[in-house]
Each structure stands twice: as C-alpha cells, then as structure tokens.
Amino acid sequence: MSSSSTPVEEISKIREALVKGFASGKTKNVQYRKEQLIHLGYLLHENRDRFVETLATDLGRPTLEADFLEINGTISEVQEAYKNVEKWSKPESPPFTLNWFFMRPKIRREPKGVVLIIGPFNFPLWCLLGPLAGAIAAGNTVALKPSEMSSATADLIAELIPKYLDPEVVSVVKGGIPQTSKLIEYPWGHICYTGSQRVAKIIGTAAAQSLTPVTFELGGKSPVIVDKSADLKLAARRILWGKCANAGQICVAPDYLLVLREVEEPFIKELRAVYNSYFGANPAKSDSLSRIISPQHAARIKKLVDETKGNIITGGEVDVDQRYVAPTIVRDVANDDSLMSEEIFGPVLPIIPVDSVDEAIKFINSRDHPLVLYIFAQDRKVKEKVFASTNSGGAVANDVVLHPAAAGLPFGGVGASGSGYTTGKWGFNTFTHFRATLDVPGWLDKIALSHRFPPYTDKKLADLKKVVSYKLPPRPGTHAVTASKRRWGLWTLLALLAAVGALLKKRLGSS
Template identity: 60%
Template sequence: MGPLVYTPVEDIPKIHEDLRKGFRSGKTKSIAYRKEQLAGLAYMIKDNTERFQDALKADLGRPPIESDLLDISAALSEAKDAYDNVEKWAKPEKARWDFNWFAMKPTIRKEPKGVVMIIAPFNFPMLLMLGHLASAIAAGNAVLMKPSELCQATNQLIADLVPQYLDSDLYRVVNGDVPVTTKLLELRWDHILYTGGGRVAKIVCAAAAKHLTPVTTELGGKSPVIIDPKCDMKLAARRIFWGKIANAGQVCVAPDYVLIPRDAQDHFIQEVQDIYKTFYPTDPATSDSYSRIISEGHTARIKRYIDETKGEIIIGGEVDVGKKYIAPTVVKNVPFDDSLMDEEIFGPVLPIVPVKDLDEAIEVVNSRDHALSLYVFTQDPAFKAKVFDNTQSGSAVANEVVIHVGATGLPFGGIGPSGSGYHTGKYGFDVFTHHRGTLDNPGWVDTLILKGRYPPYTPEKIRNLRKAFNVSMPPRPGTKAGKRWGLWLVFALLGTISAVLMKRKRA
C-alpha cells in the first residue's frame, strides 16, 4: 500500500463543480438509485474487511478486534441500516390534523440539501467517514469526503475503493492537509459535517458562515465518570478501563476522568489494578491487543500531561515518543487544577479525582463545558436520576461506556462546546435532509374559511376571520382548567361534514 496521494489544490474547484453537476442531474432523487449506492458502500466495506484491518493496523497499531468492533462493523451497520430504511425515512409526511388547514393537504417533503462535505478525524476513519456517508447518500446528496491526513493507509484505501464501488459523479474523496482543507472551505457547500477538535471547528464554522452554510459538529470534550461507592466496583473498573485504553484512548467519548468519593478511591484502584493484570499479563508495549497514538506530536502532547501531573501514577506512565507508545496509565489523587484536567486527554491516561460526595461530583461536572458523554456507575435508581437530572451532556449513560454510540435508534451528538446536531441512523438522515413544507389549497376554501382576507377589509370580515382562527387559550395562571368537550364535539362534527362534502364534490 503506497503513501497517501494528496489531491492537487488546483483540482478542487473542478471536483466541486462536477459534484454540483452530478447533483443537478437528478439521479439521487430516485430511492432505487440511493439503495444501489448504499449497497455498493456496504459491499465496499464487506469485500475489503481484511484490507481495512491492515490499514488501521498500519495507521493506529490497532488490534483487528478493535477495528472490527469500533470502526468496520459499525460503519457497515450504518450502511445497512440506511439501505433497509431509506424508503421509510424519505417518504413524505402529513402534517398533524388541524381543522383550518387539513383541506390544504399540508405535507412535509424530505429533500436532499445538495452538495455536502464530510470532514472526518483520524481516530475512527471509517465510522466517522463512511457511516456519515451512508446518511448523506440515503438523504440523496452529492458528497465530498475529506479524511484526516494523519490516517494515511486507511484514507488511501478509501480513496482507491470509492470509485470502484460508488458513482464518481456524486461521491468523491479529497486527500490533503491544511492547504487542501483551506481551499475546500472557500467554496460553498449545502451542509458541512465536521468531527474533530474545537479549535478547528471554529475555523470551519467561520468559513461556513461566509456562505451561510449549516454545520453539524462533533467535538468531544472531557467526558466524566461518576462512581457510586455502592456500585459493582469490579464491573465499573473493567468497563471504564476498557473504555479508556480502547484505541489507545483516542475515542471522543472515552471516559476522560473519574469522580469518586475519597474513601472509595482505593477500592476502585484495586479493582482497576486487577483488571489491568488480566488485560495485559505481560508488558502492553509488546501486546498485540493494544493500539498506538496516531503521531509523535500527539504522543508528546499527552506525555506533557503525565510529566506535569500532581497526582500519583499507580499504573503505567511509560512513554516512547518515537514509537508513539503510551502505556495504559492510571493516576490517583488528581486535583481539580491538574494538568490532566486542563483539556480532553485523548489518550490512555485515566485521572481519578476524589470528591467529598455526589453533590461535589455534580458541582465539578457543571463547572466545566458540557461533555459529549457522561457516565455513571450505580445500581441505585435515585443516584442515577440525581446525576442525569442535574447535569447536561450530549449523552447520559449508566453502567457502560463508549458503545452507546452504536445503539440503534438513539441520537448521538453533543451540546454546546461538545458539538451541535445529531447523527447515526434516522438522525443522520435528518442532518442531510431539508424538511420542505408544502400546501395545495383548493379554491373552495376561500368561500368557507379565508374569504375575509381579501380587501376591502370590513369589521365583519375581521370578526369572521377571528372566529375561524380562534385560539383556544389555556387556563389563566391561578385558575382551574374547565372541560371543553362540547367544543371538541362541534369541531369533530364540522370536520366530518367538510370531509363528506369534499368527497361528493370529487364524485
């Protein structure tokens, strides 16, 4: 597999225009066409699973099991879900029934936004590119894909395979670094979905604002874990530690730090140490079950956090920048103002922050930016409810970490600094879809309801219009609600009579 071939900057405007022409051809309006492309995407992933495993191993040192679970199978599931449901998702919807409007057939059409751009990160180059691509295809868009230049083997493989399985008039991959991204952001897109860090997100959003282009962002952040000292501590330790070391911690929803009552910290640590020995009975540096950091620069950044911490390292701490290796690391007694608490770690380092009680844990969470995910480990429904009811985050998960991103039917997205908008499944389809409201008003409505809208305006017309569009007010604050069954029966009767008259007129 050769090195990543960058797209010439001067070719980008032509690629953009070709995608615009492809979209204007109208091919994507056909649901059959969309399903054909979604099937092609699914088979692109299925047919080349081993090649993708090898590429992800080359880029991230990632074990095949992790690649299958977190990237390959997840992307394939998104494509198949879109294939199975696109007809239902794209079907026009009738607006809710209203007496004044039902005759006008208010309907919501599901239309593609146009030519969209997906900017993907390095940590999950398949799920966060091809999974979103499935949503955009299902919605009927033309798509420009811009992967991270850091994942060279995987992104070159995607660039080679896309023309073999998908229609190049509608779906293109552009590879490159800052100059390529800068040129892309100069152009007008109909929607941008960006996954990555907050600093670059501000650049993307500022560039999009010049064209009033809508942007969906997934930005991560410091996802906290709150532990009930009465929980199943062994289960908590196993799942939290796995969530922190999977993909060497380079997961946007990885548990970033643990908040636990001070007198329960040692119990949790003992369980983590036991789990560590079962995961890595020998040195993780020689294990085939442990990934590497994406680059030396990212490794050096995480090393600074470890070097500057005021906490006590109880597991790991070893770093080899040249080999992009950071050992699974756990640090206890981490203060609130520690280097490990400055920003998202995005690496296999787990700070344990002791707190007085649950109230202080919630206070710590609320003093920081809203996280992409919040985790709580407890068997007490009241404990869980108190955490969920008194915090904000993109997702709120009990007794599990990370895997909620793939849960069928759930929206995934951040809030505030951790992102905006939702994706996966039907929510991903909606991101790339314009919900277009339509009416078709027959002439007879003027004689029944809207006659008074035309000049000359008279007091009688005003009275009639006010009656027709009378708003049923709620009870005034401080008073009790009365029953209005009689009025509802009148409206139901009028609706029935109108429907019968319409049916006779058509006959």
C-alpha cells in the first residue's frame, strides 16, 4: 500500500458519512443535484491542463487524445445529466389501461442509496466521473475508487473532489487490492465496475453475499470484419487509429480483423501506407503514441507477440522498461494463436483471412460475445446480415471506438463483455430505483373489487372474471377462437358513475 492510499480502517467511516449524507435527504432535491453536477463540470473544466498532465504521466497520452477521447467526453456526460435531470427524475404514468386507471398508477424514480463506482486505469476520468454524473443525477451518494495504476490521475481526483463536491455526497477511496477488498465487503445500493473479467468475478461474488446489484463493463476481444465492398482506404485509416489510440488500451478498440481473402492484399497495402503516415519510420519517437500503463502489462503484450505464429509485417518491437509497444500488424493469424488467447489491450493488430462473411460470422459466434462488433462494408445487405446474425454489446458500421460517446445510445456489454449501461440517461437509470405506486380509491370496492373479499362464492368468481377477462390471439394455423366478451361498456359506466358520485359527495360535504 502506498503512503497516499486510504487506510483500510478509514473506509467504514467514509461509508458512514455517505450513509448520513443520503439519510439527510438533501440528494432527493433535484436542484441540489444540479448544483453538484455544475461543480463536477467545473472540476473538469478548470483543471483541464492538470488532467492532461496526469494522463501524460500515467499513460503517455498525447494532449489531443486526452482532450478528444476523455476530458471532452466526460464533460459531455456531466452536461447531459445537468440538462436532463429534471426531466429524467419526474414520475411517469404507465400506458393507459381501464382496469387500473382509477388507481392512479405511477412510476417514481428514486435513488438507490449509497453506491460504489470502481474505475479502470485506461480511462481514469471517463469511466469514473462519467458514471458519477449519472449517480449524482439519480440522487445517490457515491464512493469513488479510482484505479491505483493511474496513480497521478487518481491523486488529482482525490485532491479535487472534496474541493468541488459535498464530502457527504461523494468521497474518494485510494489504494489497491486491500482497499477494494474492504469496499466490496459492504452492501451498496449499486456497484459499477469497469475492468477485467477476472476482477469482475471477485466483485460479483462479494456483491452476491449482500444481494447488491452490479453493472460490469468488461471489454473483450472486439472483432472487425472487412468486407469486399468496404472502402479499404477508409477502413485502414480508421481501424489503425482505433487500434493505436491510447496504445490500444481502450475497451472498445478493435482487437482482431477478419478480412475477406479477395481484398486481403490491397487492404494490407492500405494499412502499410496509413502506418507510415501516422508513425513514420521510427514510431518510438512519435509524439502521437501513448505508452502502456506498466512494465508488467508491456511484458504481457511482449509475450503474446513473441509467441505468435503469424507473420509480423510492421512493428513487433517492445521495450518493457519504457512501457513501449510498437504499433504491430500481424497477418496469417490462426484461431489458436497466442494473439487470440486473450484481449490484447495494446497496439497489436492480428489479421485472420476468411473466405466469406458467413465464415466471419461463424468465427465470431464461436467465441464470447464481444463488447462491440465492427463491420466495414458499403453493401447495406452485408451490414444488416452481420448485425442480425451476431450478438455484441454494440455494433458499428464503418468506424471504430466512437459509439460510447454517441448521445442517447446505451453503452454496455452482453454476456462475458459486461452487463448494464453507464452513459447518459441509461447511466441515470442504472443508479435509479423504479418504484411502482398505486393510490386506490375506496369507491372502487362498490363496483367490482369487493368481489375479492371472503367469503368466496361462485357468483363473486364469475363477476371478477367479467372485470379481468381476456382474449388470447388465435393459435398459429387455426381460426380465431371466440372468447368471452369483456364488459368494458358496463365497467366504464359503473366506474364513471362511482367517480362522479364520490366527487359530488366530497363537494357537498365541504359546502
């Protein structure tokens, strides 16, 4: 444990303060939530340069990538929550049904309580403070656990949060395994975790003990299909950018390519041209390439590259001490290759040739559901076929990486790539309890609901069936079946007469 880590024995006090903050009721006030969101926005805006510096320290991230991929996106999440929190928080009426209309059904949107958000090293702002915006907008108090691997950014977050936000609403716990292990011992209103499948299993097991709901964003091996109808120059430019941005340490980065054989050679030619235009003859000296988070992760990627049986056509160099992995393209990769054994999470791009789109679909469907699937094609039918025949958290045609920032779209995984959503209104919903309410007037008992009370009789059963009768559609291949007619007209008339009678009685009694 580093000297700047939160002492494990202090975690219970931090949680107690958040419980007290929630119990005060102040986060139920939407205007108060908006104030906290404004402060969070200014925390990012006023310290933009400092965050650029910490992201460069932690990840070697160029300023353009820090701004475009992380800081701007996080501020956009805060802005969207601020602009929409009043609308998102309003009670909602379910679709009209006559049987329930007079009971005034409503759906109240209420906070889940004290929630825990555990962030990753690769996007230490967007994947931590983005969900925080949704949690604040939903009215929760929040414990934040930034990744200890992005230590400079974690230090800055821990410094700024208490300066900008109410410490009874948001608190930061710094540290590694001991702190995380202690945090997940407690029951929470919700846990949101972004990171690896291995750690997610540990968190999920602990959360199950207290029946705490969880949201997992876990990444995985996201495939890219390059069809014969693709714009190959466009595909090469966008794929290589997405693979090398943040040195490939992006959960939605393209992990491997499935390229139709008939366009493999011209596509590789385009990749080589783009590679040279991006990084030149010596990528190690490029000012447009991030670094791997740690020597340990660099050594892991080096092992994958060293053990590949594919043909390395560009890159391949790794300097573990400097956390440098050259952008690397490997062709003729087999399904059982080292590069296909796990999520690469680095700037290494395996190419697997396939004979058809059908073969590519079969290959994808034989593996875990990815966080996102990409298809480069101009043929509309090909794109639709790929989308309809596969399962993934997201599906994007003719670009990569951008969809988590698209306003209004849910971002999340499916199966092994995660569960739940963390952006925009979908993130707000993650941290919201949808509470069903009814307000049932007494006069309804005078019409039909009195039949539910003992003693039960055949007449009461028959009367109740008239109220709640239904009509199923005909079975496939058969003619329509005539069912009992609903007596909506009588029910409506009786309900309206009872409602008018109750209203008149109330008015006469007050006069």
